[in-house]
Amino acid sequence: MTDVLGLAAYLLLPLVGMIVWRLDFIREMPIGARLGIAMAAGSLIVALLMAALSVIGIEWSRTVIFTILAIVIGIGLIGRIRPIGRPIRPIRPIGPIAILFCWLLTLYGTLTARHSCGDLQFTWGPKAIRWFRAGGLDPDVLHTWPQLTVDYPPLQTLLLAFSNITARQFPWWAAVLASPLFFLALLAVIRSWTRDDLGTLLIAATLTYTYTLAYPAGCAEPPLLLFEAIVIAALTFVENPRAQTFLASLGLAGAVFTKLEGATFAVAVFLTILFVQRKPKRAFIAIAPAALIFAAWMTFVLKNDLLYMYGGAKLPIYWSTIPVVLKTLAKVAKFNLYWIPYLVPIVLIAIGNVRRALVPLSIALLTTGATVYFYVHYPDPVWWIESSSPRVILTPLLALLIGAMAAHPYARVPAHGVVPEGEETEGSGGPPGRHSGGALGQV
Numbered sequence: 001m002t003d004v005l006g007l008a009a010y011l012l013l014p015l016v017g018m019i020v021w022r023l024d025f026i027r028e029m030p031i032g033a034r035l036g037i038a039m040a041a042g043s044l045i046v047a048l049l050m051a052a053l054s055v056i057g058i059e060w061s062r063t064v065i066f067t068i069l070a071i072v073i074g075i076g077l078i079g080r081i082r083p084i085g086r087p088i089r090p091i092r093p094i095g096p097i098a099i100l101f102c103w104l105l106t107l108y109g110t111l112t113a114r115h116s117c118g119d120l121q122f123t124w125g126p127k128a129i130r131w132f133r134a135g136g137l138d139p140d141v142l143h144t145w146p147q148l149t150v151d152y153p154p155l156q157t158l159l160l161a162f163s164n165i166t167a168r169q170f171p172w173w174a175a176v177l178a179s180p181l182f183f184l185a186l187l188a189v190i191r192s193w194t195r196d197d198l199g200t201l202l203i204a205a206t207l208t209y210t211y212t213l214a215y216p217a218g219c220a221e222p223p224l225l226l227f228e229a230i231v232i233a234a235l236t237f238v239e240n241p242r243a244q245t246f247l248a249s250l251g252l253a254g255a256v257f258t259k260l261e262g263a264t265f266a267v268a269v270f271l272t273i274l275f276v277q278r279k280p281k282r283a284f285i286a287i288a289p290a291a292l293i294f295a296a297w298m299t300f301v302l303k304n305d306l307l308y309m310y311g312g313a314k315l316p317i318y319w320s321t322i323p324v325v326l327k328t329l330a331k332v333a334k335f336n337l338y339w340i341p342y343l344v345p346i347v348l349i350a351i352g353n354v355r356r357a358l359v360p361l362s363i364a365l366l367t368t369g370a371t372v373y374f375y376v377h378y379p380d381p382v383w384w385i386e387s388s389s390p391r392v393i394l395t396p397l398l399a400l401l402i403g404a405m406a407a408h409p410y411a412r413v414p415a416h417g418v419v420p421e422g423e424e425t426e427g428s429g430g431p432p433g434r435h436s437g438g439a440l441g442q443v
Contacts, residue, residue, distance in 0.1 A: 006171025009163040010178045014185075016069055017042030019076035020250075025243040029192065036189035037247070039182070040226050044254045045072065047158040048293075054137035055300075061135070062165060095197025099187060102204035107180045109208075110217045116176055117391075120218025123149055128160035129170050139304035151301040151308045155258040156220035175218050182222035183207065186229045190402070193237045199405035206341045206401055207394070213335050214390040220259045221391045225398055227254035227262070231269055232399055235277070235359045236406050248273070248286035256290040257297070260309055261370070261392060266290045268366035276362045315377040325375045328385040333393055341397060345404035352407025360403035364396040371396070 017038035020026050026034060049068060050060060058064060109115045117124075127149075130141040137158070142150040159178070164170045186207075191200040207225075216222055231251030238244050252269060255262030266287055273283035301307055335341050349357045371392055375381045 002167045002169045003171045003173040003177075005167035006163040006174030007177055009166035010159070010174065010181055012069070012166075013042030013046060013159075014038040015042065015073050015076070016045050017076075019045075019072055021076060023246065025240045025246070028240075032188035032192035034192075036185040036192070036226070037230065037250070039185040040223075040230055040254055041250060043155065043159060043223055043226075044250070044257065046162055047155040047257060050158045050162060051137055051154060059135035060132070060161070060165060065162070065165060092197065095201060096191075098201050099191065099197065099204045102201070102208040103180065103184055103187065106183055106208050106211055109212055110176050110180050113176075115179060115211050115215055115217035117215045117217055117219040120172075120175055124157055124160060124218060124220070125170065125172070125175065128157045128164055131157065132161045132164040132170070137300075139300075139306060142304075142306055149309055150306045151310050153220075153257050153259055153262060153297060155254065156223060159223070177217075179211075179217040179222040182226045183211075186226045189226075189230055190233055190405075193233055194405055196405055196408065199401075199408060202344070202404065203398070203401045206344075206397070209337070210335055210341055210390075210394060210397065214394060216391055216394075219391060221394060224255055224258045224262060225394060227251040227258060228265060228395055229398060229402070231255070231265075232360050232363055232402050235269070235273065236357075236402060241282070245282050245285055248282075249289050252287055252290035253293050256294045261367075261395065262290075263294060264370035264374075265363075265367055265395060266294075268363050268370065271366060272359055272362040276358050312374070312377055317376050318379050319376070321376050321379065321381055322372070325372055325381055325385065328382050329372070329375070329389060329393070332386060332389045335390075342400065345397075345400040348404035349400070349407045352404070352409060354407060357403035357407040360399040360406060364399035364403065367399065368393075368396045 014035055015038075017040065018034075020037060020041045021034060026037060029037075046069070049065065053060060053064065106115070126145070127141070130145070131137055134141055137154060160170075160175055163174050163178075167174070187200060187204055190203060191197070194200065211217075214221070228251060231248050234244050234247035234251070238247065248269065252262075252266045255265050270283050270287045273279050273286060277283075298310070301310065330339075333339060333342060349361060354361070371389065374392075375385055375389075378384055
């Protein structure tokens, strides 16, 4: 029963996130995209709620948290959440069945502990349990056990603690089973926006395989990749400018609150919007919520003398380690398959329309550069790269896969991922600037 209740906590997240369905440009989207976005929004709302309760001194409890979430869910369910009707397009079953098969393989890998991350047992899980026992985000817990990566962004730990609160005991199975749930949400968003079964299958198959070597279950990568997929795909495939900006803001806020690498991802996206899309106003609006969350978390870290991982930027750069870093990263990126997970999307982009893949390609290059920058701050980085980079490099890999979909000759992608405000796209079936469906159509 503990694991059932713990898993129910994760299944509750889309209900919480359905409050964003009140936005017209979200309600216009296919059901898969709406559910995936709701999963991301719900995760961020729950994490921010629990952090806010700790800041104002209210102890976590089922009564307090679920009362507030019931209000949020009620607001989301009352009134304007009914989808805006669009013609239902026929679905060819072969593509969705193949995608589902890949997801089931991921579920099987999780259930058989093939994907379990050791950090769940040594970092994420113990930190969540101690916060649960303390009734909040307690800095004293971090001071007494500094191994818990004390200044790491707390979203994943807060979601684990939320599951702990729901079940009253720590649900280890629920902690790892959250990984395929986030993966399913990611695939639903991508397929709904693109209606590209083959492209979505490429992402599903690639991540299904790389997950077996990256061990993400129980770590922060599953929610992080969902947030990142929403940002990259929205900037690439979604045509409504308002939807692009909102979804980028949502994804960046979630990424920054999930992992240290989320901050560098946010910078990469900011620079991409600024220089590739050439939309400075959108760039600043999109990154503003993430910047506020980052500032609030760093205030907590500095006030409580918890600076650790973020302090790595102050370490000297060991230029002599660059060849070692590049060689070790290249070795890890092989994924025991001769770099095929990377080579396939790179080739597809090269032989396709590169211009339409500029946004994800830019993000892939910038996040790869940030990864190299991280690791050259260590005099002997080999162990650190081999233990952490299989998960870290999933971000540029995801960006490349989305770029491969965008470069496809039949993909309808706005130039640089943008439709100028006030212009109606061909086949949108809606008023100017209002369409937010996928690149190839929508349900």
